[in-house]
Amino acid sequence: MGLTTGTGPFGKQPAGAFNFERPRTEGVIYFEPSPRRMRGLLGGETVVDSRHAMLLHEHGKLPVYYYPEDEVRMDLLEPTDHTSHCPWKGDASYWTVRVGDRVAENAAWGYPDPLPDAPPLAGYVAFYWDRLDEWLEEDEPAIGHARDPYSRIDVLDTSRPVRVEVGGETVAETTRARVLYETGLPPRWYIPPDDVRSELLVESDKQTTCAYKGFASYWSVRTPDGAEEEDVAWFYPDPRHDAARVKDYIAFFNERVDLYVDGELQERPETQWSPAVR
Incomplete structure (x- = not known):
């Protein structure tokens, strides 16, 4: 829980009040760099090893890491026909992750052509947390979902x-x-x-x-x-x-x-x- 969830300032039920009128209550997005090294593994193989991840905070949702493509093993990702649309970010393309006999279908996505007022998401890849076997934050196991730096x-x-x-x-x-x-x-x-x-x-x-x-x-x-x-x-x-x-x-x-x-x-x-x- 943090900026965009629960009673946080950009959550669905903010506990406090601003001294100005928010331009909108839906689709609030904050995109920021994270200094943490993040790694994701499938079948014992490191799929992503990132020191320059970006953390996306979105109204009413848990934060999600987006990783530069050059810090992702793109050779392990296979493009699929699956797509989805976000009114705030645009059309998402998906990849399946394949490591030997291990397959995580549509486990990764990105926005190759994000909407004009969306964050600069082109060139970044995100993963469904539970479709990889293991995540490491620095050298410690990371569980459940990305941790919010604004949570305490x-x-x-x-x-x-x-x-x-x-x-x-x-x-x-x-x-x-x-x-x-x-x-x-x-x-x-x-x-x-x-x-x-x-x-x-x-x-x-x-x-x-x-x-x-x-x-x-x-x-x-x-x-x-x-x-x-x-x-x-x-x-x-x-x-x-x-x-x-x-x-x-x-x-x-x-x-x-x-x-x-x-x-x-x-x-x-x-x-x-x-x-x-x-």
Whole structure:
């Protein structure tokens, strides 16, 4: 989350206000150089090794790296007939990546003739993150998606009373929470496992990936009357360094539970995890 997502200044639900009228709310794009070395691999072969990548921020979307063609193994890319159109960038052409027997269809795209008011995208190639096997940021694994340089995570101890209810049933209550503040997202209250009623938790097979925090595992909540709220809680058994202090702590979606902080019921935020948009 950052400039163009969540409650960021160019996101779909900006939390603040400008002192001028924005010329438009859709199609806001910011294209900037990144100093980070980025590498993408498929079948053990390095497909892209870039020290001059550009990062494209687009309204309501996660940032995407665009790589100069001379830093991409273009000999591993085969042009396809697939195309797509963006009203802000133009017509995209696609490539399939082939390394021996490994094939990633339409895994890369570019804008050979971008629209006049689009960023200078000609000569750059972008990749669907999950269609390559591995990404490295400098020499460390990069997971999930490109990380936004304008995103930040802070994990703070708090003694504020926190209570979580599902269907009127208290599921967790603590004065030992750790609150995680992440750019563009609601505060997430991570609760020690000892302060959560484990008998109400039901293991889930669901897992998700966060580029900043790592791989999350999930719990559902089943109340004594038999009502179940699926995949409403999560934890990080092996978090990345930014989220190390919430290891094994349990958080609940503010959007789907009744969350009390300092005895006050918190308003349920509207995000991509809200019931109406899941």
